Amino acid sequence: QKEVEQDPGPLSVPEGAIVSLNCTYSNSAFQYFMWYRQYSRKGPELLMYTYSSGNKEDGRFTAQVDKSSKYISLFIRDSQPSDSATYLCAHGRGNQGGKLIFGQGTELSVKP
Amino acid sequence: DTGVSQDPRHKITKRGQNVTFRCDPISEHNRLYWYRQTLGQGPEFLTYFQNEAQLEKSRLLSDRFSAERPKGSFSTLEIQRTEQGDSAMYLCASSFRGAASTDTQYFGPGTRLTVL
Numbered sequence: 001q002k003e004v005e006q007d008p009g010p011l012s013v014p015e016g017a018i019v020s021l022n023c024t025y026s027n028s029a030f031q032y033f034m035w036y037r038q039y040s041r042k043g044p045e046l047l048m049y050t051y052s053s054g055n056k057e058d059g060r061f062t063a064q065v066d067k068s069s070k071y072i073s074l075f076i077r078d079s080q081p082s083d084s085a086t087y088l089c090a091h092g093r094g095n096q097g098g099k100l101i102f103g104q105g106t107e108l109s110v111k112p
Numbered sequence: 113d114t115g116v117s118q119d120p121r122h123k124i125t126k127r128g129q130n131v132t133f134r135c136d137p138i139s140e141h142n143r144l145y146w147y148r149q150t151l152g153q154g155p156e157f158l159t160y161f162q163n164e165a166q167l168e169k170s171r172l173l174s175d176r177f178s179a180e181r182p183k184g185s186f187s188t189l190e191i192q193r194t195e196q197g198d199s200a201m202y203l204c205a206s207s208f209r210g211a212a213s214t215d216t217q218y219f220g221p222g223t224r225l226t227v228l
Contacts, residue, residue, distance in 0.1 A: 004154075032214070034216075036219075042222070043220050043221045044155065044203070044219045046216060046217070088154050097143070097207065097209050097214070098168060099157040099160060099170075100145075102155050102156070103154050104152070105153070
């Protein structure tokens with residue numbers, strides 16, 4: 001079993017839709033959680049970072065963490081064609097930082 | 113541009129050749145990470161440095177791979193005797209880890225390696 005599971009998609013939605021992207025993880029040692037956006041043939045770009053269970057909002061993006069269920073989500077409101085990219089969840093252990101464990105990534109396409 | 117930079121952006125080589133990649137982190141970031149990403153997969157950790165010290169190395173990293181960060185600034189990743197299975201995007205990330213910081217990693221554009 002992979003430490004982090006993420007549905008690879010592809011996910012196609014119309015412009016303006018609310019998008020829900022999800023990851024599950026198996027290791028209780030994970031203490032912080034990130035979402036990265038990656039455009040084709042580019043490096044990942046950090047979108048959201050959170051330590052705790054609950055919601056964190058930044059503009060059109062909301063990250064949700066449920067540590068009891070080992071489940072994290074990213075919601076995108078009013079999706080735009082420019083949001084078309086691969087979304088990667090990433091998990092880190094402990095408060096010393098260090099390596100991130102990534103999900104496979106979900107490919108999102110927002111159609112105008 | 114004050115982000116992470118990587119050079120070259122693309123490298124095509126023949127099987128058995130050695131290749132070296134360079135990463136320049138964000139100024140004053142004390143941690144530098146190397147990851148590898150194959151098509152349709154998320155990045156996979158290879159190794160990381162805090163200043164000059166290599167703190168962790170993946171068990172998946174064969175002896176053909178070596179990384180250095182001699183002065184605690186830029187880093188190089190060398191692959192010796194390349195194999196076709198080494199074809200991937202090699203990503204570098206940097207972060208600042210201090211007493212109160214969160215070690216948020218910022219990625220460079222990557223070096224795409226193709227081994228023929």
